Amino acid sequence: MNPHETPSQPRGEPAIRTIAMPADANPAGDIFGGWLMAQMDLAAGNVAARRARSRCATVSVDRITFLRPVYIGDEVSLYADIVRVGRSSMTIQVEAWRRSRDGEEQVKVTDASFVFVALDQGGRPRVIDPVSGPQAEH
Numbered sequence: 749m750n751p752h753e754t755p756s757q758p759r760g761e762p763a764i765r766t767i768a769m770p771a772d773a774n775p776a777g778d779i780f781g782g783w784l785m786a787q788m789d790l791a792a793g794n795v796a797a798r799r800a801r802s803r804c805a806t807v808s809v810d811r812i813t814f815l816r817p818v819y820i821g822d823e824v825s826l827y828a829d830i831v832r833v834g835r836s837s838m839t840i841q842v843e844a845w846r847r848s849r850d851g852e853e854q855v856k857v858t859d860a861s862f863v864f865v866a867l868d869q870g871g872r873p874r875v876i877d878p879v880s881g882p883q884a885e886h
């Protein structure tokens with residue numbers, strides 16, 4: 749497959765799966781982009797904290813792209829993959845996919861690259877331990 753082509757199915761298991769509700773809509777009636785960004789941040793933060801085994805903070809979000817709208821009632825699945833682990837930071841690629849309540853087709857709606865920093869109890873960056881096994885980055 750061409751690397752720039754959007755795959756028709758997401759890879760792996762979602763970090764979060766949720767339903768877009770009326771309160772998440774913008775004045776035009778579609779889902780508000782800020783809600784989707786929050787879900788992406790939650791998904792990436794969950795994966796980051798599990799990998800670092802500590803609290804983590806979002807330090808940057810790069811190239812968030814809204815490809816398709818999300819509608820009220822859609823199932824929204826957030827996929828988060830660690831693509832780089834540095835000394836205290838991790839880069840996590842996040843994709844959001846929608847599925848109509850009454851359908852099977854999944855459509856990629858958003859992607860972005862998040863950087864999280866592992867923090868100690870004082871809120872300072874801490875070194876991330878190396879790990880092997882299912883949580884190891886690609």
Ligand SMILES: CC(C)(COP(=O)(O)OP(=O)(O)OC[C@H]1O[C@@H](n2cnc3c(N)ncnc32)[C@H](O)[C@@H]1OP(=O)(O)O)[C@@H](O)C(=O)NCCC(=O)NCCS
Nearest residue numbers: 805806807808833834835836837838863865867871872873
């Ligand atoms: C996260 C935080 C503690 C990092 O502090 P800092 O002084 O920048 O720390 P450092 O300079 O030691 O950088 C720590 C790591 O973050 C990376 N980093 C810092 N700023 C970055 C940026 N803008 N983009 C990407 N990576 C960044 C550094 O490269 C370093 O990575 P490494 O340890 O893997 O080499 C500080 O920026 C902070 O508290 N930010 C607010 C976090 C927050 O509230 N997030 C929620 C916002 S809604």
